[in-house]
Amino acid sequence: MKRSGPTRQRLTAVALAALPLLTFPLLGLPQGEWLSFPAGLVYLFGVWGGAIALAAWIAERPGR
C-alpha cells in the first residue's frame, strides 16, 4: 500500500495552517492601517500569498 508522500502531507499541513489564519476570529485581529493600506486587506493578501509561496517551495523542490 502506498502511503501519501511527504510532499502531499506538507502541502496539506500548509492548508491546515492557513485555514484558521484566513477565517474568524483570527481574521478580526488586523485593525486600522498597515503601511497606509487597510490592515485587513494587507493581512489577507499577505497570508494568502505566503501560503502560495510556501506551497510552491514545497511542491517544486527537486528530488521528490
Place this chain on the structure above:
Amino acid sequence: MLSGGFVALVTVAYFGLLFGVARWGDARADAGRSIINANVYALSLAVYCTSWTFFGSVGRATSGGLSFLTIYLGPTLMLLCVGVVIKMIRIAKAQRITSIADFIAARYGKSPLLAGLVTVIAVIGVVPYIALQLKAVAASLDILFPDSGTAAGLLGVDSTLLVAAVLALFTILFGTRHLDATERHEGMVAAIAVESVVKLVAFCAVGLFVTYGIHNGFADVFARATAQPTLAGLFAPDAARAGNWAALILLSGLAILLLPRQFQIIVVENVDESHLKRAVWLFPLYLLLINIFVLPLAASGLTDPRLAGHNPDTFVLTLPLAHGAEALVLLAFVGGLSAATGMVIVETIALSTMVCNDLAMPALLRSTWLARRQNADLSGTLIAIRRVAIVLILLLGYIYFRAAGEAYALVGIGLISFAAVAQFAPALFGGMYWKQGTRAGALAGLLAGFVVWAYTLLLPSFARSGWIGNGFVEHGLFGIEWLRAQALFGLSGFDEISHCLWWSLFANLGAYVLVSLISTPDAVEAGQAERFVDVFRHGERAPDARLWRGDASLPEITGLLERFLGPARARQQLAAHARMRGLADWRSLPPDAGFVHFAETELAAAIGSASARALMAGVTREEDLRLEEVLDILDEASQVRAYSRELESKQRALEAATNELRAANERLREVDRMKDDFISTVTHELRTPLTSIRALSEMLYDDPRLELEQRTRFLGVIVSETERLTRLINQVLDMAKLESGRAEWTTGEVDVGQVVNEAMVALEPLFREKKVSLTHAIAADLPSVLADRDRLTQVVVNLLSNAVKFVSGGSGQVRVSVVRDDAVLRVAVADNGPGLTAEECTQVFEKFRQGGNTMTDKPQGTGLGLPISRQIVEYFGGKLWVESAPGAGATFVFTVPLPAPDA
C-alpha cells in the same frame, strides 16, 4: 465610440484564434505529442474564473467588501489537499470515469438511478450559472452599444439569445467535433488555458489603468475611498459576518472539485498526476493576481461621480469607458467574453456528457428504437445526442436568465449553483473514504440536500423575480412561520447562501449517514466500494476475476464495442487488449471475466459506467453473486494481500540473516588464514636461528680439534642465536596473551616523562656504541596517566631500539619529545633514518614485518615489536602510528589519554 462591426470583427478573430489553438492541440494529441504540460493544466483550471470573477467580483466588493475573496481562498485551501485530488484522479482513471455523475454512480454499484439524479441536480443547479454568463455578455454588449438596447439586438432577435446561440455553436465545434466520444479534449484544454491568460491580462490592464492612470496608485485609491465614511468599512473584515465567511470558504472549496466543469478539467482531462504539483500553487497564484485590482476598481467606481447610478457589476467596462480609453474597453470586453465562453464551453460539454450517458442512454436502452437498429454504428448517435444536449442546456440558461436573471447580481446567481453542487460532497467524499456508504444512503442524502436547496435558494430566486408567489418566503409554506424559505426553523442572522448551505448539508449528510448505516449494499456495490476506497492498494492490477461469473460470447461483445465506439476505435482497443494478454489476434480472445471487464470499462468511457453495465448485462448471461460471496472474495483477497506482505517481510529478514552469516563466515575464513600465516611465519622465524645453532653445534661436535678462538666465536654465535630464539618465543607468547586478552596488567599512576627518561638511560650504551645522538624535549609539569608502567616502558624501549637500528652510525640523530596535547599525552620518537613509504607506514605494524629490505639485509628484529607496542597503547586507549616519507626520517608517535578530570 466603438463600431459594432469592429467589435464583431475582433470577436470573430478572437474566436478564430481559440479555434486554431484547439485544432492544433487536437492534432498534436492525435499525433501522440500532447501539448498539455503542467503549466497548461494549471492555467486551464482557471476556467473557474468566469464572468462572475471578471465582472461580478467588483460588484460584490462594492457591497460585501473583502468577502469576495472567500470564493478564491476556498479553492486555494482545497487544492492543497493534494491527496484527495490524486485519489479522485486515480479512481477516475482506473474506472474510465468521464463525469462527476459517473463517478458517484460507479461508486454505488454503477446505479443508473443515482447517475440520473446527479445529472438532474447538476443541470438544474448549474443552469443559473450559465445564465450568469449570458447575462454578463449581454450586459457588456449593452455598455458597448447603449443605443441599441438589449431587446432589439441583431435582426430583431434578442441579443442574449444570439449570444447563447453563438456559444452553443462554438461549444459544439469545440467539444463534440470528434466522432470518438472517449477521447480527452486536449484541444479544448489548450484553448481554455489561452483564454485564462487573456482574461488575466485584460483584467490587470484595466486595474493598472484605473489605479495608476486615473489615480496615483493603490494608496491614493484607498485614501480617497476611506475618506468617505460609507466606504471605509468595506476594507475591513466584518467579524459580524464570520459565519458567512466560513460558509463561503467551504462552499467555494467544494465547488472547485464538484462543479461539473471543474471535475472535467481537474480529473477527467488530467493527463499526468504530477501536473498537480504545479497546479497546487500556480492556480492559486492566478487567483491572487486576478483579485489584486478588484478593491481598487470597486473603490474607484464608487467614488467616481461619472459612474453614479451605474451597475457596479459593469465597472470593469464603464470605468475605462468613462475615461475614454476605448482600446482598453475592447480588451476588457474580450476578457469578459473569454471568461464567459470558457466557462460555457467546458460546463456544457461536461453536462452534455452527463445528459447523454446518464439520462438519454438509459432511456434509449429501454426503447425499441435501439433494438430495431440492431447492427448500426451508434457512435454518431452519441455525438448527436450530446450536441442536442448542449443546445438544450444553453436554452435552459437563457430561460433562467429571462425568468430570474434581472433580480440578482452576478455573484448571487453563481452562489446558487455553488450551493447546488455542494450537495454532491457527502456522497462523493463519503464514497471515497467510507466503504459502508450505500446507494440507498447516497440517494437519500442527495435527494434531501437537493430538496432543501431548491426550497431555500432556487425557488426564492424565482419568487424574487416575481415568477412565482413569494408567500413561502415571507410567511412560510402554508403560512407556517417555521417553514419560511430563508429562515427555516427560525434560523436567521445568516445570508441566504449560508442558510441554505447549513440546512442542506445537514439534511444531506444526515440522510446519507443514517440510511447508509441501516441499509445493506448489494454485491456490485460492495465490490465497487472496495475498489474506490482502496484504489491505492489495488493499483493498476486487474480486478478479481472471481467477482464475475457467467457466459459471454465474443462476437456479441465485440459487436457492442463496435456499435458504441465506432468500428475503428473498437478494433484498436481490442487489439491492444489482446496484445496485453499475449495474443496475436483479438479474435482468439477468450470471453472470460477479464474480457468482460475490459469491454465494460471501454463502454463506460463512452457511455458511462451505469449504461455500460446495463448493456453488458444484456449480452452476457451473468450469474448473480450473493453479497456474502463477494465479501468473502474481497476478504480473501485482502487476506492474501496480508499474507503476501508478511511473506515479503519474512523473506527480507531471511535475506538479511543470510548476508550476516556470509559476512561472519568470511571473517572466520580470514582469521583462519591469518592463523595459518602466523604459524608458518613463526616456524620460519624459529627455524632460522635453530638452523644456525644446529650447524655450529655439529661443527663443534664433529671437530674436537677446533681452535679455541674459532670455538669461542662459534659458541658466542650460538649464545646470541639462543637469546634471539628466547626473545622470539617470549614475544610470540606475549603477543598471544595480548591478543587473547589474558595478559596481566598492573595499572597505576605513571609519570610518562620519567618512563621515557628511564628508557633513554637504559638504552644509552646502545646509542653511544653506534655513535647516534639522542636528544629529548620533555615538557614540565606533565600530569600522570593511568597505565601499566612496565608495559609503557616496553613500548618506549621498542621505539628507541627500532630508531637506533635504522639510523646510520655516526650521523644518526634520534629525538624524543613528550607534550600534552588536549586530553592526551603525546610521545614522539623522531629519527633521521631512511624513512618509510606510505605503504610501509601501515605494513610495519603487521606481524613479522621487518623494516628495511628483508630480501637483502639480515633481519634485525623479530617483527613483533611494533604490533605488540600497538596492542599495548591501544589497551590504554591511545593510538600508535608513524609519520614518514622516504628519505625524510620517520617519527613514531603514540598517545596516552589523560584520566578524565574528577567530577
